[in-house]
Amino acid sequence: MLEDRRLAVLRAIVEDYVSTREPVGSKSLVERHALGVSSATIRNDMAVLEDEGYIAQPHTSAGRIPTDLGYRAFVDRLSGVKPMSGAERRAISNFLAGAVDLDDVMARSVRLLAQITRQVALVQYPSLVQSTVLHLEMVRLSETRILLVLIADTGRVEQRSVDLPSPMTDEDVALVRSRLVTAVIGQKCAELGPRLESFVETMDVAIRPSVTVIVASLLDATIDTVEQRVVLGGTANLARYRDSFATNLEPVLEALEEQVVLLRLLGEVSGDVTIRIGHENPVEDLQGTSVIATGYGRGDAVVAGVGVVGPTHMDYPGTIAAVSAVAQYLGRILDEN
Amino acid sequence: MLEDRRLAVLRAIVEDYVSTREPVGSKSLVERHALGVSSATIRNDMAVLEDEGYIAQPHTSAGRIPTDLGYRAFVDRLSGVKPMSGAERRAISNFLAGAVDLDDVMARSVRLLAQITRQVALVQYPSLVQSTVLHLEMVRLSETRILLVLIADTGRVEQRSVDLPSPMTDEDVALVRSRLVTAVIGQKCAELGPRLESFVETMDVAIRPSVTVIVASLLDATIDTVEQRVVLGGTANLARYRDSFATNLEPVLEALEEQVVLLRLLGEVSGDVTIRIGHENPVEDLQGTSVIATGYGRGDAVVAGVGVVGPTHMDYPGTIAAVSAVAQYLGRILDEN
DNA sequence: ATTGGCACTCGAAGCAGTGGAGTGCCAATG
DNA sequence: CATTGGCACTCCACTGCTTCGAGTGCCAAT
Numbered sequence: 001m002l003e004d005r006r007l008a009v010l011r012a013i014v015e016d017y018v019s020t021r022e023p024v025g026s027k028s029l030v031e032r033h034a035l036g037v038s039s040a041t042i043r044n045d046m047a048v049l050e051d052e053g054y055i056a057q058p059h060t061s062a063g064r065i066p067t068d069l070g071y072r073a074f075v076d077r078l079s080g081v082k083p084m085s086g087a088e089r090r091a092i093s094n095f096l097a098g099a100v101d102l103d104d105v106m107a108r109s110v111r112l113l114a115q116i117t118r119q120v121a122l123v124q125y126p127s128l129v130q131s132t133v134l135h136l137e138m139v140r141l142s143e144t145r146i147l148l149v150l151i152a153d154t155g156r157v158e159q160r161s162v163d164l165p166s167p168m169t170d171e172d173v174a175l176v177r178s179r180l181v182t183a184v185i186g187q188k189c190a191e192l193g194p195r196l197e198s199f200v201e202t203m204d205v206a207i208r209p210s211v212t213v214i215v216a217s218l219l220d221a222t223i224d225t226v227e228q229r230v231v232l233g234g235t236a237n238l239a240r241y242r243d244s245f246a247t248n249l250e251p252v253l254e255a256l257e258e259q260v261v262l263l264r265l266l267g268e269v270s271g272d273v274t275i276r277i278g279h280e281n282p283v284e285d286l287q288g289t290s291v292i293a294t295g296y297g298r299g300d301a302v303v304a305g306v307g308v309v310g311p312t313h314m315d316y317p318g319t320i321a322a323v324s325a326v327a328q329y330l331g332r333i334l335d336e337n
Numbered sequence: 338m339l340e341d342r343r344l345a346v347l348r349a350i351v352e353d354y355v356s357t358r359e360p361v362g363s364k365s366l367v368e369r370h371a372l373g374v375s376s377a378t379i380r381n382d383m384a385v386l387e388d389e390g391y392i393a394q395p396h397t398s399a400g401r402i403p404t405d406l407g408y409r410a411f412v413d414r415l416s417g418v419k420p421m422s423g424a425e426r427r428a429i430s431n432f433l434a435g436a437v438d439l440d441d442v443m444a445r446s447v448r449l450l451a452q453i454t455r456q457v458a459l460v461q462y463p464s465l466v467q468s469t470v471l472h473l474e475m476v477r478l479s480e481t482r483i484l485l486v487l488i489a490d491t492g493r494v495e496q497r498s499v500d501l502p503s504p505m506t507d508e509d510v511a512l513v514r515s516r517l518v519t520a521v522i523g524q525k526c527a528e529l530g531p532r533l534e535s536f537v538e539t540m541d542v543a544i545r546p547s548v549t550v551i552v553a554s555l556l557d558a559t560i561d562t563v564e565q566r567v568v569l570g571g572t573a574n575l576a577r578y579r580d581s582f583a584t585n586l587e588p589v590l591e592a593l594e595e596q597v598v599l600l601r602l603l604g605e606v607s608g609d610v611t612i613r614i615g616h617e618n619p620v621e622d623l624q625g626t627s628v629i630a631t632g633y634g635r636g637d638a639v640v641a642g643v644g645v646v647g648p649t650h651m652d653y654p655g656t657i658a659a660v661s662a663v664a665q666y667l668g669r670i671l672d673e674n
Numbered sequence: 675a676t677t678g679g680c681a682c683t684c685g686a687a688g689c690a691g692t693g694g695a696g697t698g699c700c701a702a703t704g
Numbered sequence: 705c706a707t708t709g710g711c712a713c714t715c716c717a718c719t720g721c722t723t724c725g726a727g728t729g730c731c732a733a734t
Contacts, residue, residue, distance in 0.1 A: 025727050040677050043728070061683045061727050100557075101496045103566075111594075135476040139488065141674075149494065151476065151486060157494050159438045161674055220437075229440075235572055236590035253573035257448075337478075337498055362696050377708050380697070398696050398715045 008035065009045045010054055011078045014066050018313050023063030068278035068312060071290070075275055075316050082317035084325050088116070096329050102126075102155035105333055106231050109306065109326055114234025116322045119310035120256065122293070123326075124266050125229040126154035126303040126334065128222050129190045136184055138177040138214075143167040148218060152189065154303055155337055158221045164210045172207050176214065179203070189222045230262040234308075241311045255285040256309065266305030269295035273320050278312045288312065292319050296327035298334045306330060345372065346382045347391055348415045351403050355650050360400030405615035405649060408627070412612055412653050419654035421662050425453070433666050439463075439492035442670055443568050446643065446663055451571025453659045456647035457593065459630070460663075461603045462566040463491035463640040463671065465559050466527045473521055475514040475551075480504035485555060489526065491640055492674055495558045501547045509544050513551065516540070526559045567599040578648045592622035593646065603642030606632035610657050615649045625649065629656050633664035635671045643667060 012033045016024040026042040029035070035042065046064055049055045054070035057063070066074070084092075095112050099105040106123050113121035131152035139147040144164040151157050168176075183199050184192060196215045203211045235256065238249050255261050261283050268274065276282070276291040286309065293307025306327050308319055349370045353361040363379040366372070372379065383401055386392045391407035394400070403411070421429075432449050436442040443460050450458035468489035476484040481501040488494050505513075520536050521529060533552045540548045572593065575586050592598050598620050605611065613619075613628040623646065630644025643664050645656055 023727090027727075038677055039727095040679090041675080044676085047729080057728085059684065061685070061725095063727065101498070134478075134484070135474065135486075137472065137474050137486070137488075139472040141471075147471070147488065149472075149474070149486065149488060151474075151484065151496075155496070155498075157486065157496055159488075159492070159494055161438070161492075233594065236587055236594055239585065239587035239590050248576065250573055250576035253576050257570065257573055360696090364696075374706095375708055376696095377710090378706080381707085384698080394697085396715070397698095398694095398713085400696065 005035070005037070006045045006049060007073075007078060008033075009042060010049055010066070010070060010073060013046075013049075013055060013064060014070060014074045014078070017065055018315055021313060023058055023065050025063035028063075066313070068280065071277045071312055071316070072280075075277070075320075079317045082321050084321050089325060092116075092325055092329050096333055099333070102157075105155070105330070107233075109330055110231045110233035113306065113308060113322060113326045114237060116326075117308050117310070117314075117319050118234075118240070119237050119308045119314065119319065120232065120234045121306075121308050122262055122266060123231050123233075123306045123330075124263075124304035125231075126152070126156055126297075127228065128152055128154075128156055128158065130154075130188075130297070130301060130303040131156060132186060132188050133184045133192075136177075136181050136218075138173055138180070140168070140170060140173045146173065146214065148214065148221070150218065150221060153337075154298075154334055160217045160221050162214055162217045164213060166207075166210060168207060168210055172210075176203065176207070176211055180214075180218075184218075192222055193219060228259075228263050230259060230266060232256060232262065237310075251285040252289060255283055261286075265291050265309070266293055266307055269293050269302065269305035269307070271295055271300070271302060273324060274307075275316070275320070290314055290316075292316070292323050294323055294327045296330040296334075298331060303334070342372070342374070343382045343386060344410075344415060345370075346379060347386055347403070347407060347410060350383075350386075350392060350401060351407060351411045351415070354402050355652055358650060360395055360402050362400035365400075403650070405617065408614045408649055408653070409617075412614070412657075416654045419658050421658050426662060429453075429662055429666050433670055436670070439494075442492070442667070444570075446667055447568045447570035450643070450645060450659060450663045451574060453663075454645050454647070454651075454656050455571075455577075456574050456645045456651065456656065457569065457571045458643075458645050459599055459603060460568050460570075460643045460667075461600075461641035462568075463489075463493055463634075464565065465489055465491075465493055465495065467491070467525075467634070467638060467640040468493060469523060469525050470521045470529075473514075473518050473555075475510055475517070477505070477507060477510045483510065483551065485551065485558070487555065487558060491635075491671055497554045497558050499551055499554045501550060503544075503547060505544060505547055509547075513540065513544070513548055517551075517555075521555075529559055530556060565596075565600050567596060567603060569593060569599065574647075588622040589626060592620055598623075602628050602646070603630055603644055606630050606639065606642035606644070608632055608637070608639060610661060611644075612653070612657070627651055627653075629653070629660050631660055631664045633667040633671075635668060640671070 012029055013024050016032060026039040026046060029042055030039050053067060054073055055064040056067050058065065092112060096105065096108055099108050106125060110121045110123040131154040133150065134153045135151040137149040141147055144167050146162045146164060148160045148162060149157065187195060200208060200211050200215055238252065264282055273292060273294040278290060279287045281287050281291060289309050290312045291307060291309050293305050295302030295305050297303040307323055349366055350361050353369060363376040363383060366379055367376050390404060391410055392401040393404050395402065429449060433442065433445055436445050443462060447458045447460040468491040471490045472488040474486040478484050481504050483499045483501060485497045485499060486494065520532065524532060537545060537548050537552055575589065601619055610629060610631040615627060616624045618624050618628060626646050627649045628644060628646050630642050632639030632642050634640040644660055
């Protein structure tokens with residue numbers, strides 16, 4: 001089929017360009033791939049592909065490189081899944097299993113993902129909003145100061161120190177603590193708001209102002225705009241691709257330092273793998289890059305995102321596989337704890 | 338004095354080179370600085386300075402650039418302190434005061450320091466070893482699984498989940514918890530080891546194996562080889578200096594991703610500002626950079642380090658001032674909490 | 675539709691020539 | 705004896721030129 005061959009040509013161009021990072025010409029293409037036709041035919045196909053916007057020439061008399069649209073067609077219709085080897089899977093599993101706490105899990109994951117994909121890796125902390133409260137602790141620091149510690153079932157620990165409007169005794173604190181504990185433990189963080197509003201009313205008037213402040217602080221810690229955190233790793237890999245980005249890599253590095261930006265990248269993840277290629281990217285400074293992200297969680301519930309950022313000419317099948325695998329093992333680890 | 342003028346020349350060379358990043362010649366020197374002598378004289382002085390190893394020529398017929406030794410002489414004998422403006426101090430203070438917890442303080446500090454110095458900033462979490470235990474919590478996750486949460490007075494929170502060799506009841510946990518709490522609260526983390534050894538003996542034989550595991554896990558969390566953490570920010574600033582590093586910046590970025598390396602950089606800080614210039618640096622991949630670091634803490638005790646990494650031709654006086662200032666405010670914040 | 679052939683384009687690489695900033699050295703000077 | 709003006713020399717950065725070759729588009733033939 002004629003149409004089929006054109007797609008095969010596109011695939012070949014993408015593959016060659018990804019591996020060599022040099023514009024690929026008709027002649028070298030027939031040499032490297034058994035396409036069964038001559039270079040002249042390929043040239044015709046290329047002309048059509050260029051008309052349709054899948055490939056482009058940096059300048060006349062140069063080979064072709066895929067456009068964002070070309071990569072899009074590649075990932076949508078041409079690339080199979082590239083399963084990870086058993087050894088790789090085992091390496092992931094072993095590496096993550098050694099983690100001692102959530103911080104460690106996050107740090108190890110991001111490092112691991114950066115290492116396998118040789119790109120910049122992102123891992124988001126499990127969302128508090130999606131978690132349930134495992135434990136709540138109140139420690140009296142001084143007469144008018146209290147430390148709140150919230151422990152979620154996802155392993156997250158949030159702390160806030162609270163300045164009280166009036167002194168509280170040890171007994172006051174113990175009372176509030178035990179009441180608050182029974183009120184919130186086992187609850188979804190997202191549902192804390194309504195539940196705690198009425199809680200304040202049930203407390204003795206004398207300490208009500210203090211309780212109000214405490215509850216407010218607790219809620220503040222669990223609203224999702226504040227509590228999101230993303231860790232980043234493998235920025236050194238960007239340097240290897242220095243010349244790959246249309247713009248220099250300074251704006252890319254800068255964008256990656258903004259938590260807000262990272263959250264946007266991982267913001268709309270679901271169970272499936274999301275792929276953003278070049279200009280499809282919502283962040284302007286990253287429109288020379290591709291972002292591959294997915295969600296992870298316990299069972300079906302997606303509690304956070306994980307992904308990588310790299311040049312548009314990345315190894316999509318391999319990267320997708322790696323991101324999925326890490327997400328999968330992250331979910332498994334959350335389940336275990 | 339003859340010697341004095343030579344030093345003045347060195348200072349002028351360093352200052353010019355830092356601001357222009359181009360080799361500086363004898364003629365442009367006399368134009369930009371009121372040295373009161375002719376360029377020929379400067380040339381003689383330069384020849385001497387070069388013999389003594391303070392400056393070097395990239396090639397014949399080019400101007401001079403300072404060597405590591407030259408910068409060393411500059412910081413040791415030539416640069417005064419450049420005090421920060423009141424506005425700057427206020428900005429630091431305000432920015433850090435808005436932090437809601439320790440993670441936030443660390444994140445804000447590193448960001449702030451990177452912004453002021455326009456270089457890569459490092460901030461180390463307060464060492465647990467130097468802290469005292471503020472609170473300890475044990476949460477029963479299942480019959481054979483317990484979550485330990487240790488809260489230190491520096492604001493650090495460490496968690497470990499522990500697999501027990503045999504099931505424990507809620508009552509067991511409550512008992513161990515209360516005994517353990519009284520044993521460790523208010524203690525220096527560093528002194529936990531000896532204190533807890535005997536603790537195990539005091540517990541009922543039936544649960545002793547479990548307690549042993551718990552105590553071991555607790556100690557594991559507080560030994561300093563594990564518990565050290567450093568946050569990093571402003572890597573984008575490296576890109577601006579791309580050509581400044583003899584070697585490309587990839588190895589530099591790579592080195593900065595190694596926690597171990599970062600710890601070495603901040604490892605030997607004291608109350609004074611430590612300056613490592615170029616080859617003086619203990620980390621091979623960073624011998625094209627300078628590191629300026631100092632310690633911070635509550636009162637006199639140094640609980641962690643803070644610093645920046647940048648090109649050898651950095652603005653030493655300004656950077657030193659910024660690092661000191663941030664360290665100072667960090668200490669103040671620790672004191673408050 | 676495919677193919678071989680051919681003229682054409684245009685960047686990359688190599689090479690000479692020039693300009694200028696900077697140096698080292700020297701003889702003269704207060 | 706430190707300082708200075710003068711001068712010859714060096715060598716990089718830049719420019720313009722040429723060559724080379726990979727790659728293209730088009731066309732006539734099959």
